[in-house]
Amino acid sequence: MEKSIFYHAGCSVCVSAExxxxxxxGADQVEVVHIGEDRNRIAEAEAAGVNSVPALLTPNGHVLHINYGASMADVKG
Amino acid sequence: MEKSIFYHAGCSVCVSAExxxxxxxGADQVEVVHIGEDRNRIAEAEAAGVNSVPALLTPNGHVLHINYGASMADVKG
Structure with missing residues (x-):
């Protein structure tokens, strides 16, 4: 199975959900991406359907928005 | 490890997230509870901090609200 990707922006809601x-x-099944720091992956996250962080992109391409830390607009600043 | 509990109300957002x-x-690690049908567990979900469905209650007592299907007020009708 491909890994899931957990997108976050370092906020407290994000860290707790992470x-x-x-x-x-399991840590080996999920790649953690901090899009506040790794900003060249913001476009990839948006293209996958991520509207807010934290969010989990599953191996089958579904986006699970988990609780609510910040909008993508907030992340982009 | 104790199981997580996935609370939902049968909506399409809930079913996809489930x-x-x-x-x-893994199916053996999560108990799925349909609080639209199993209404005597609504109080338990609310006490755990579930504000909307679908939501996942982790073994350590954290509530992850996943996407948004319906508020608890909607579920209670």
Whole structure:
């Protein structure tokens, strides 16, 4: 199975959700991407359908928006 | 590890998220509760901090609200 991708922006909501997702899915099954720092991956996240962070992109291309930390507009600043 | 609990109300957003979560976590690691039908578990979900469905209650007591299907007020009708 391909990995899921967890997009976040370093906010407290993001960090808490990241820990939960890593615990549930397993660290080896999820790539964690900080799009506040790794800004050249913002376009990729938006193209995948990520509207806010934290969000989990599943291997089958679904986006799970988990709780609510910040909008993509906030991330882009 | 204790199981997670996935609360939903049968909506299309819920069903899609349920399939994703079961695929990611494993069916044996998550109890699926339809609080639209199993209404005597609504109070339990609210006490755990569930504000909308679908939502995943992790074994450590965190609530992950995943996308947005319906508010608890909608579920209670």
């Amino acid at each position: 820990q939960d997702i890593v615990n549930l899915i | 399939q994703d979560i079961v695929n990611l976590i």
